[in-house]
Amino acid sequence: MKFTEYDDQNVFAKILRGEIPCTKVHETEHCLSFQDINPQAKVHVLVIPKGAYISWADFSANASPAEQADYVAAIGDTARALGVDETGYRVLANHGHDSHQEVPHLHTHILAGQPLGPMLEGGDLPPGVEYVRK
Secondary structure, three states: OOOOOOOOOOOHHHHHHHOOOOOEEEOOOOOOEEEEOOOOOOEEEEHHHOOOOHHHHHHHHHHOHHHHHHHHHHHHHHHHHHHHOOOOOOEOOOOHHOOOOOOOOEEEEEEEEEOOOOOOOOOOOOOOOOOOOO
């Protein structure tokens, strides 16, 4: 699926307007962080900009410097609020069809709370790390 225009009826736009509830973790002037409703790890939180940006490409080209700085800071602040900054976490953002982006609103996943395994199927683990794919 290729997203070329922002769809203001996407689930994240509805969350931002208060039409769909969320479990908020952190909020700033330009960003909102909340629990993912379909967690893929023990800790799975989404960070979204409040502006109407489809992807990283759209955001990096069109967001103001203040929005960009706030978004990056919000990811770190959210990780600290979750208490995963010491044990580690993965930051993931999908862009476009090949990455399986499902919602046409920029969103970054923070995954943590357990060993997460390799980034891709068949990837190598760091030395000394054990992981069993379910």
